[in-house]
Amino acid sequence: MISRRPTRQDGIALLTWPLKKWRIIAAALTCIGILHIGTTLAVSNIVRSTAIDRLKTDLPVNQMRYLPAITPDNQKLPFMGSDTLYAMCRFDSSATPVQLSAYLPGSGWSLAIHAHNGVSLYTAAGQEDLPIRLNLKLVPSTTRFSGLTPEALGVISRQVKQQIVESRNGIAIIRAPDRGHAYRQKTEIDIEKSTCYPIER
Amino acid sequence: MTTLARQEPNGARRLDESNDAIMKQSFMKSGLMSLRLPQKNLLLHKIKRRVYSTFNTASDILIFVGIVLIGGLGSSWYMVSAGSNLSTHALGPWVAWTSEGRADADPYTRAHFAREGRLNLSSEIAATYTATTDQDGIRLHSSCEYRIAGQDLDANWWSVSVFDHGGRLIPNSADRYAYTRDTIALRPAGDFVITLARDARPGNWLPTGGAGRLAVVLHLLEPSNAFDPSTTANTAALLPAVEKVSCR
Numbered sequence: 018m019i020s021r022r023p024t025r026q027d028g029i030a031l032l033t034w035p036l037k038k039w040r041i042i043a044a045a046l047t048c049i050g051i052l053h054i055g056t057t058l059a060v061s062n063i064v065r066s067t068a069i070d071r072l073k074t075d076l077p078v079n080q081m082r083y084l085p086a087i088t089p090d091n092q093k094l095p096f097m098g099s100d101t102l103y104a105m106c107r108f109d110s111s112a113t114p115v116q117l118s119a120y121l122p123g124s125g126w127s128l129a130i131h132a133h134n135g136v137s138l139y140t141a142a143g144q145e146d147l148p149i150r151l152n153l154k155l156v157p158s159t160t161r162f163s164g165l166t167p168e169a170l171g172v173i174s175r176q177v178k179q180q181i182v183e184s185r186n187g188i189a190i191i192r193a194p195d196r197g198h199a200y201r202q203k204t205e206i207d208i209e210k211s212t213c214y215p216i217e218r
Numbered sequence: 219m220t221t222l223a224r225q226e227p228n229g230a231r232r233l234d235e236s237n238d239a240i241m242k243q244s245f246m247k248s249g250l251m252s253l254r255l256p257q258k259n260l261l262l263h264k265i266k267r268r269v270y271s272t273f274n275t276a277s278d279i280l281i282f283v284g285i286v287l288i289g290g291l292g293s294s295w296y297m298v299s300a301g302s303n304l305s306t307h308a309l310g311p312w313v314a315w316t317s318e319g320r321a322d323a324d325p326y327t328r329a330h331f332a333r334e335g336r337l338n339l340s341s342e343i344a345a346t347y348t349a350t351t352d353q354d355g356i357r358l359h360s361s362c363e364y365r366i367a368g369q370d371l372d373a374n375w376w377s378v379s380v381f382d383h384g385g386r387l388i389p390n391s392a393d394r395y396a397y398t399r400d401t402i403a404l405r406p407a408g409d410f411v412i413t414l415a416r417d418a419r420p421g422n423w424l425p426t427g428g429a430g431r432l433a434v435v436l437h438l439l440e441p442s443n444a445f446d447p448s449t450t451a452n453t454a455a456l457l458p459a460v461e462k463v464s465c466r
């Protein structure tokens with residue numbers, strides 16, 4: 018082993034090294050940046066299964082399905098809490114629009130519509146002592162002509178609001194607060210008032 | 219240091235200390251000591267130099283590629299899994315992704331939730347805070363007992379749930395995994411205390427079993443403006459404190 022005390026020249030060489038090798042350093046930083054951006058953007062597309070993929074097996078298409086209370090044995094998604102009861106509808110509006118009717122009777126209740134990639138397209142929350150009924154028509158965002166809207170036909174509907182979803186498929190989730198065993202039956206009755214079905218042309 | 223005399227093609231003899239030292243070091247590094255050849259053989263000497271040069275270039279390229287891979291993938295992994303000030307805001311031990319579930323979410327937030335496979339409510343109407351450390355920044359672990367203490371939260375509805383670090387509910391005989399605004403027992407002053415512990419505790423107790431590392435999730439549905447970090451300076455005081463009581 019050859020060793021000697023570092024000299025002043027060594028220190029200067031160390032300090033001036035980045036100046037001498039600036040092209041390599043710049044190239045490395047550029048490559049790191051490109052790889053960083055590419056990886057970050059790719060993660061969303063290369064995940065083995067999205068949250069909706071994991072729920073697919075339990076959810077029929079265009080039907081509202083009430084899920085049993087979440088326990089460690091039937092927890093479908095990570096961080097899916099047992100504080101909430103869920104009703105879900107996996108919709109596919111590519112063939113025909115889907116009518117979604119959500120009933121939110123109080124605080125803690127919410128409706129969320131997610132696209133296939135998990136992005137939230139629509140959210141609404143229930144209010145204390147103010148039951149809300151939301152009627153939404155889910156139609157795909159497409160240039161294909163899918164018939165005139167009720168408004169275009171001169172039919173003004175105060176009940177049905179047309180919600181255009183960016184993807185042809187996704188999931189609608191009704192969340193209801195689980196207030197414990199004493200209230201569960203009432204909560205289940207309320208959550209089953211939400212529906213989801215294809216609209217026949 | 220040994221110095222070797224080398225016969226030059228023109229017959230002149232000179233000492234070449236530096237070249238020889240570099241050669242020696244490169245052989246020691248590359249483990250090619252066994253290839254040491256007679257020093258006076260010029261052809262073999264040239265081959266050695268060629269091999270050394272190629273080896274040096276290849277190692278430089280490998281180091282460059284390694285640094286780029288570690289830097290690029292590592293920084294991306296960190297930003298996607300832990301977030302930064304660009305995508306999250308931290309209040310004490312609580313961390314929330316600011317544009318969670320939103321259509322205009324930044325790429326880090328999109329990647330984070332796609333990778334985790336979560337379907338949380340959009341941050342437009344809800345806030346989801348996750349604590350994986352206590353107030354002192356030490357990781358939450360099931361071998362310790364913790365006290366989560368705070369005021370009744372100013373939101374349409376809220377809940378506190380405990381998971382293992384992978385987001386799985388922790389099995390327990392009490393079937394108790396969360397407390398909500400409806401199920402928690404508030405104290406007369408309107409505040410609450412939740413105890414995270416392996417064994418039963420009086421009051422609001424969330425069992426942690428033998429889960430290992432823990433994650434506590436606080437959901438706020440339609441939180442009041444007080445929780446907006448852009449309008450309120452001291453938002454951290456509104457969230458419950460996570461304090462370690464004892465460890466086994």
